[in-house]
Amino acid sequence: MKIKENLYTADSFEGDLSFEEIISQNQKKIINLIYGMTGDYYLSEDLTQETFLKAFQSRHSFNGKSKFSTWLYRIAVNVTVDHQRKSCVRKEMAAEEPDPKFSKVDTLQDPDRSCQKNATRNIIFTSIANLPDQQKEVFVLRELNGCSTKEVAEILDCSVELVKWRLHKARLSLRKTLNNNTNYKNLGTITLNRFGLE
Template sequence: MIIRENLYGLNDLDNEASLETIIKDNEPKIINLIYGMTGDYHIAQDLAQETFIKAFQSRQLFKGQSKISTWLYRIAVNTTIDYQRKRSGRKENPAEELETKLDETQDPDQKCQKTAMRKMLFKAISQLPNEQREVYTLKEINGCSTKEVAEILNISVELAKWRLHRARMLLRKSLTQGNGYENMGSFKLTTAGIE
């Protein structure tokens, strides 16, 4: 994995095993968080790598007052916001497909439908206002509690709830208005894709 190769030279042997565990446990959620914020899976991979490098370089700042995943989410959000500020003059490309491992025996029509739904959903998420996109991605895609979302974003729990509510309303409107997907049924988005 690219992240592990780039971090290998930065750590000492005493921390290598714990670093590997931290990356393994948090990498998919960090990528999904950033993917939800940017709408581009390849950029999400790059920014996730940058997140882990920044976390390792500033590991002495982690005081253990929150979970390490909360600390990593905060670094990922800040890294993504910095990236978006730098690129604010240019429009991002539409969301690319999230690569998932699908069962080879799965019906090709079902695979195609899931891919289309996933692409449509992440495109809709990427069009949310930044504040709502951050809250929605942390809560709904990464499964953080509302309290964790508030802590990661340094906002009140009430504000996190309100932003989540607004994000859900905007997504519902976006996904049901004039796009031909009114009757697509229900689905659940997980770190492994759409179920």
């Protein structure tokens, strides 16, 4: 994703980091969060850029009471929810959408594994995107972005108990969906987490 870097180089933001460094450290996590919420990688790139623009514009409102990542995730969730409310349409992932994490080297080294990872990732993210919104937000923040339960509660402004309940429901729903997906079962075992597919 290309960020308009000239907008971010003037200020330091968190500690001694420039906003450009903040983007570099958090960009993949924000894309992952929004991708999990929308099921559309290219849309997640656009909304990630919008997230960073909003964060930059409201940078003086960050008071340090929560972790910076918590504050940034909250902005990303709000940006995504606002977009979904405006469009009123949940976009489906393109069936042949390339896996953005692939490099040509990976494909050349093991093309079968690359295709398997791409297919699995598409199935999983489509399933996540089809969860009810509240379950989806909790699942992506907790399972894909590695936030603690307490952080998720802060980001979504709800209780820890409610986060745990929504996460439980999301896991049950995903397990049922994936167990009923013949294509997924035929792909073998691959783990999806905040580091990607393994």
